[in-house]
Amino acid sequence: MDRSGLKEKACARIDKEASALVALSRRIHGSPELRFEEHQASTWLVEYLRECGFDVEKPAFGLSTAFVATKGSGRPRVALLCEYDALPEIGHACGHNVIAAAGAGAASGLIEILDSVEGSVRILGTPAEEGGGGKVIMARHGAFEDVDVAMMVHPSGVDMLEIDALAITALEVEYRGVAAHAAAAPHHGVNALDAMVSAYNAISQLRQHIPSTQRVHGIITDGGQAPNIVPERAAGTFYVRARSRAELEVLEKRVHDCFRAGAIATGAKMSVAKDGEDYDELRTNAPLAALYEANLEAVGRQLSEAGKITGSTDMGNVSQLVPSIHPMLQIAPPDVPLHTTEFCRFAGSESGDRGVVDGAKLLAMTAIDYYSDAALRDAVRVAFETRS
Ligand SMILES: [Zn+2]
Ligand SMILES: [Zn+2]
Numbered sequence: 001m002d003r004s005g006l007k008e009k010a011c012a013r014i015d016k017e018a019s020a021l022v023a024l025s026r027r028i029h030g031s032p033e034l035r036f037e038e039h040q041a042s043t044w045l046v047e048y049l050r051e052c053g054f055d056v057e058k059p060a061f062g063l064s065t066a067f068v069a070t071k072g073s074g075r076p077r078v079a080l081l082c083e084y085d086a087l088p089e090i091g092h093a094c095g096h097n098v099i100a101a102a103g104a105g106a107a108s109g110l111i112e113i114l115d116s117v118e119g120s121v122r123i124l125g126t127p128a129e130e131g132g133g134g135k136v137i138m139a140r141h142g143a144f145e146d147v148d149v150a151m152m153v154h155p156s157g158v159d160m161l162e163i164d165a166l167a168i169t170a171l172e173v174e175y176r177g178v179a180a181h182a183a184a185a186p187h188h189g190v191n192a193l194d195a196m197v198s199a200y201n202a203i204s205q206l207r208q209h210i211p212s213t214q215r216v217h218g219i220i221t222d223g224g225q226a227p228n229i230v231p232e233r234a235a236g237t238f239y240v241r242a243r244s245r246a247e248l249e250v251l252e253k254r255v256h257d258c259f260r261a262g263a264i265a266t267g268a269k270m271s272v273a274k275d276g277e278d279y280d281e282l283r284t285n286a287p288l289a290a291l292y293e294a295n296l297e298a299v300g301r302q303l304s305e306a307g308k309i310t311g312s313t314d315m316g317n318v319s320q321l322v323p324s325i326h327p328m329l330q331i332a333p334p335d336v337p338l339h340t341t342e343f344c345r346f347a348g349s350e351s352g353d354r355g356v357v358d359g360a361k362l363l364a365m366t367a368i369d370y371y372s373d374a375a376l377r378d379a380v381r382v383a384f385e386t387r388s
Pocket of ligand 2: 129
């Protein structure tokens with residue numbers, strides 16, 4: 001069977017599965033679970049993939065809510081990634097329910113054609129994208145060894161081939177001072193909140209003098225215990241982002257200096273810890289992204305003209321290990337940003353459902369292109385190795 005025949009067969013299966021996939025997406029959307037706690041979502045996905053005929057292992061690669069489903073054997077091996085964690089307070093405002101169901105749908109499509117091509121597919125259930133770095137932990141446990149390419153789609157307000165995903169580190173700073181009665185004996189106190197505020201202001205000043213491609217932003221999470229007590233403890237969490245891990249290291253040191261400035265000025269003791277794993281910048285594999293782009297027309301989509309979207313993802317770390325794509329799939333109007341309650345609504349609406357089916361087809365068709373063409377596989381590998 002030729003390539004277009006294989007694509008038709010896979011897409012026909014995805015159409016047949018559409019109602020089950022949409023139900024899966026809506027179910028995950030209706031029961032949002034935070035990072036590392038995605039017990040229901042991962043169980044539902046595993047059930048679906050087992051019914052499709054996949055061999056599934058869960059837990060996998062060091063995480064209780066991760067799974068790996070495989071079909072076929074040998075190379076080339078395509079990895080499809082399913083995210084399914086939600087955000088605190090605002091649920092599936094990043095639309096990971098759509099990612100999960102699209103990945104599962106692509107898997108169901110590929111099962112139809114794997115007998116006709118050389119190679120295999122590995123579906124990875126990857127928890128904790130929202131700050132936990134699930135993929136980083138899974139990579140450490142070997143999830144991407146023996147994988148040739150890794151793919152996923154991410155819902156968005158636009159159709160784009162990539163997101164401008166920056167390297168990121170999350171820093172938690174804590175100051176410890178000395179409590180004292182704020183009116184009776186303030187001179188006996190060491191004010192931890194003053195340390196935090198000094199650091200916050202120093203970071204605000206730093207921000208004027210960093211390149212526009214870098215980001216530092218944070219919140220104060222503890223500002224003291226009562227107005228009439230000199231604050232004994234204060235704390236904050238800051239995200240630091242840059243275009244590469246090398247740039248990030250330099251910026252991170254400057255943020256550290258701001259933290260230290262607060263400690264020195266007040267005499268408070270300071271400690272800094274990382275919150276979760278550092279994320280690498282995303283490297284989109286151009287030949288692989290071109291395959292995805294060529295398939296857009298088949299599902300009635302085209303790339304948006306909009307400018308870039310900036311963020312960060314642990315798919316960045318995967319993209320440093322194997323050729324990868326992380327295209328954005330439109331499920332909401334362009335002016336509705338990710339991580340808002342409005343976006344959450346779209347992720348559980350008919351446009352989110354359409355994203356599930358289209359995303360599944362796009363991933364399946366791109367995988368079929370990859371399986372079917374040795375010259376393309378070479379181009380993907382060369383682009384990865386030469387970092388072009
Ligand atoms: Zn997100
Ligand atoms: Zn996301």
